[in-house]
Amino acid sequence: MLDRRKLLVVGGGVAGGAILVPDLVRGLSADATGHQQAQQPHHIGSVPGARVKRPLAAGEPFSVPMPRLHEQRPVSSTYDTDCYQVDIRPADVEILPGVSTPAFTYNGKFSGPTFRTRVGRRTKIVYRNLLDRPANVHLHGAHVPASQDGHPMDVIQPGQSRTYDYPNTQQGCTLWYHDHSHHTEAEHVYRGLNGFYIIDDPSEDRLGLPRGAYDVPILLRDALFDANGELLFGGNPNDRDVALANGKPAPYFEVDARKYRFRLLNAGTERTFNLTLGTDQEMTQIATDGGLLPAPVVRKSVRVSSAERVEIVIDFARYPVGTKLVLNDAKLGPVLRFDVTRTTSDYSRVPATLRPLPVLPAATVTRDVSMSFDLTTVPFPTGLINGRAWDPARSDFVVKRGTTEIWNVTNADPQYIFHTFHMHLVQFQVLEVNGAPPGIDYQGRKDTFWFDSGDKIKLKATFDSHLGKYAFHCHFLEHSSLGMMAQMEIVP
Ligand SMILES: [Cu+2]
Structure with missing residues (x-):
């Protein structure tokens, strides 16, 4: 008899059908060191119709410039x-x-x-x-x-x-x-x-942070191309082997020898970037999802999971003209290369204090949110929040406007199944990660976080603005597509 827990659709399968995966975690354990392994998305969420033909290689890295994204003008x-x-x-x-x-x-x-x-x-x-x-x-x-x-x-x-x-x-x-x-x-x-x-x-x-031409949004994501150059969707997300920065594969970006503010967004649907710069050069994080941190944090690696934003300042004045610094992902390899091309004056700065966090009122309601898959359903696992799949007719939580709440959000899945959590409407503050004070990946005004199997994240949110129905869900979008989504209704 088939072990239905292992019956997951992954890339390489027949169009529209399921294939047997020998081991739920096989794709993860074979290709990474322990550290990287813990950061990788798993392959639940694959959907039918995928025919992963011979992938098209992205070519040599750093062969194209990274464009600045088009800024839309009002009509x-x-x-x-x-x-x-x-x-x-x-x-x-x-x-x-x-x-x-x-x-x-x-x-x-x-x-x-x-x-x-x-x-x-x-x-x-x-x-x-x-x-x-x-x-x-x-x-x-x-x-x-x-x-x-x-x-x-x-x-x-x-x-x-x-x-x-x-x-x-x-x-x-x-x-x-x-x-x-x-x-x-x-x-x-x-x-x-x-x-x-x-x-x-x-x-x-x-505050004097870098601005104008030195404030650069960078949209990161992954992709998989077939031999015709078409974007392949529906296979194992781990197969997406091309890192894109502002829509280009591992581009280069010419910079002046001064400070830049980079707004990193991970728009990959089921990807976590673990980024290092050069040979572990320093990056200064100044902001997260909901805006500036209380104070800058110097980091040698930066994690950006699906839908998260991390803003960093890099001071290229530390490096001689001609230096090339690669922003590298632990799994995908080169994401982007900064080429220091000329000296310039720089009056920007990163002050020691940025913007204090708002002090939220005392919480009067506590809720538990448990995220997991039902691995017994076929042809796909079913995404669950508190044991139930998404039903738009149901309000899972009714929240009285003006209330401050504590949510204990648990990744209840077994080892190797990772999730992210995103709440619409509010920026929350994480109080604890597994009972300990939150590390930098959870600090500041957050709307999305990544968490490992078994992790319990305690967050605090104040619902003091709009009324109505808002979703909260896993932001691995293949997971929300499979039902790992719920909604809260804010009432007067
Ligand atoms: Cu998930």
């Missing part, structure tokens, strides 16, 4: 609002040099255009869906009314348009936007429906 502006128009449409894009790749795009851009606004300025974006399938847009990390959140069941039908209206009333931060249409979010995001949304904060200008 109209008033004294307090900027209006934009965006088509969600298929486009052929050049990711690998000289190769045309079909993608899903916002306005034909891969990665999507960057929206840049300021605290207190309103943004209205009209999205027209020119795909042949429903799509929608979630602004990840944003404090917005439920009607503007891009709820998984609130989609834009093909040929239809809708306007999202964002108040931008939270503090300065690096957000991102992406498709969240249920069951198809993983494929849509993988095929290109993602981009930066940055809220600048005038109250942070006095």
Whole structure:
């Protein structure tokens, strides 16, 4: 009799069918050292239809420059609002040099255009869906009314348009936007429906951090290409062997010998980057998902899991002109190379204190959130939160507005099955990781974190703004597609 726990669909299988995986963890244990092994995503979440043909190699690293992402211009502006128009449409894009790749795009851009606004300025974006399938847009990390959140069941039908209206009333931060249409979010995001949304904060200008041309968003992700240059989706996410930075494979980026602020976003649907610079050179982390940290933290390696943002400052003045510094991922290898090309003046700085965390009120409600797979279901495992798969008709938690709550979030899966946790609407603070004070990966204003099998994360959140239904889920989007999602309803 088949061991159904092992019956998972992975790349290499027959289209539309399941194949037997000899060992749930085989793909992980064979190809990494212990340290790296613990950081790798597992392969649950593979979906049918994958035919992993002979992959197309990405070519030599550092053969193309990393582009700066296109910044979207408003079509109209008033004294307090900027209006934009965006088509969600298929486009052929050049990711690998000289190769045309079909993608899903916002306005034909891969990665999507960057929206840049300021605290207190309103943004209205009209999205027209020119795909042949429903799509929608979630602004990840944003404090917005439920009607503007891009709820998984609130989609834009093909040929239809809708306007999202964002108040931008939270503090300065690096957000991102992406498709969240249920069951198809993983494929849509993988095929290109993602981009930066940055809220600048005038109250942070006095800090003197690098700005303008020295403030560079970098969208990281992984990909797998077939022999025709098409993006392969549906196989084992671990097979995605090409690291992309701003839509290019392991590019180089010319920098002046001075400080830069890099806003790193991991838009990979089921990938965790573990990044080092050169031969363990220092990077100074200044911000996380929801904005600046209380103080900078010097790091020699940086973990960025799916949907997380990590902002770092690198001071290239430490290196002579001609230096080439590789940003390297523990699994994928080179992600990006910084080439120091010229000296310049630099009046920017990283002050010893940045922005204090808000002091949240005492919590009056405690909840438990347990994330796991039912590995007995076929052809796919079923993603569960507190033992139940996603049901949009159900409000899993009812939260009274104004309440501060403690959530104990547990990865209840066995060894080697990793998850991430993302809560819509609020930025929370992690109080404890397995009973201990949180390390740097969990500090600051967070909306997403990665956690290992068995980990228990205690977080605190205050629900003091909007009413309505908001999702919380695993942000490995293959997992949320399989049901690892729930919703809370904020009530008066
Ligand atoms: Cu998960």
